[in-house]
Amino acid sequence: MSQHEWHAETLGVRAGGEQTAFGENSEAMFLTSSFVFESAAQAAARFGGKEPGNIYSRFTNPTVTMFQNKLAALEGAEFCVATSSGMSAILACVMGLCSAGDHIVASRSLFGTTAQLFGNILKRWGLETTFVSLSDPEEWRAAVQPNTKLFFVETPSNPLTEICDITALADIAHAAGALLVVDNCFCTPAVQKPLELGADVIVHSATKYIDGQGRCLGGAVLGNKALLEPVYGFLRTAGPTMSAFNAWVFLKGLETLHVRMEAHARSALELAQWLERQPRVERVYYPGLASHPQHALAMRQQKNGGAIVSFDVKGGQPAAWHLIDSTRMISITANLGDAKSTITHPATTTHSRVSAEARAAAGVGDGLIRVAVGLEHVDDLKADLAWLGTTD
Secondary structure, eight states: OOGGGSOHHHHHHHTTOOOOTTOOSSOOOOOOSBOOOSSHHHHHHHHTTSSOSOOBTTTOOHHHHHHHHHHHHHHTOSEEEEESSHHHHHHHHHHHHOOTTOEEEEESSOOHHHHHIIIIIGGGGTOEEEEEOTTOHHHHHHHOOTTEEEEEEESSOTTTOOOOOHHHHHHHHHHTTOEEEEEOTTTOTTTBOGGGGTOSEEEEETTTTTTOSSOOOOEEEEEOHHHHHHHHHHHHHHOOOOOHHHHHHHHHHHHTHHHHHHHHHHHHHHHHHHHTTOTTEEEEEOTTSTTSTTHHHHHHHBSSOOSEEEEEETTHHHHHHHHHHHOSSSEEOSOOSSSSOEEEOGGGTTTTTSOHHHHHHHTOOTTEEEEEOOSSOHHHHHHHTGGGGOOO
16 A cells, blocks of 8 residues: 555555665654765755755755655645744745735635734835635635735634635635645644645644644645745745654654544533633634534534634623632643643734734734633533633
8 A cells, every 4th residue: 555545544654765774663863963974065966956865954854854744634635845934934934935026815814923923024025915714705805916926824713713715715816826724733734735625735832733732843835846935935935944853753652643523622622612611702703613604614614613712701801811810720821732731812922912903903902812722521611611611
């Protein structure tokens, strides 16, 4: 049976690996800055692109290559460019695919730092971004300009778990001669396959569920090899490089990705259903709930609802902070994708540098809490959030 016939779970364990002469069963970690050539002629051939092989770990390293190949196999992508963080993956994608004077259409429902990148930093380099509703395809269509180069979405979004119709947006983008880039960080290929739905490029923060235990920073850009050559060229020149050590950690994370995402989602659904019954909770945002406005769409695009549950508490910021401070087990941190459940107040953390007006437009209110459900027993999570069930 060839690799192309393997199930996704098998790809996560077996794809991309290469053995050295020592015959190791676990992928080797190549902690070296450079590689030695057999001759001056071979060095020239490598640098000139006439012979494949490793040159310098800023842009070629065997451990990083194995991670790239494994993640590409899981996403059904031809090519993967690994980077030093999720944000550097987004930056490399835009720098590789866009030029000064190009226009980007992006969702209003973005991670706060991503919104800052598109709304402020890229603007200084002549890239203009129009922000639209994630879930309304007509707003995307109306925002198209003659110089539109990219559509950029997170689906589900951070932190409200809004869902976009990937196929519909891909059709609109392609009709305009633009590319659709999907941040698949929340779902991972274990839950959602954007390329199969029409997307052109996927970006990841490998820091999250691909690692799965909150250890390392990393990112990735995936898609067609010819399309991503400029992204690789940006990495080679600018150097937002994934370390070999981090790549090795992510390789180990990918081996358990499918079983972890199933466990995360199972507990997240149960917790979301419990939250809907608590008197101090105003509204729950989770794609796996029938009450979610894009529930049917989410269940067509995703294998499950994922691991992120957000909810509004009655009483605004004081109540939200009180809940967070009342927890004794859940980690108070803005990171997600860990085996440990985490809790954060987006308005004053992940979205604190976004203007109050932009937060309001994105639906990030003062009473909003985001929980990234980990691998603890769900009853213990409920017990840690028990204040929500009180009325006095």
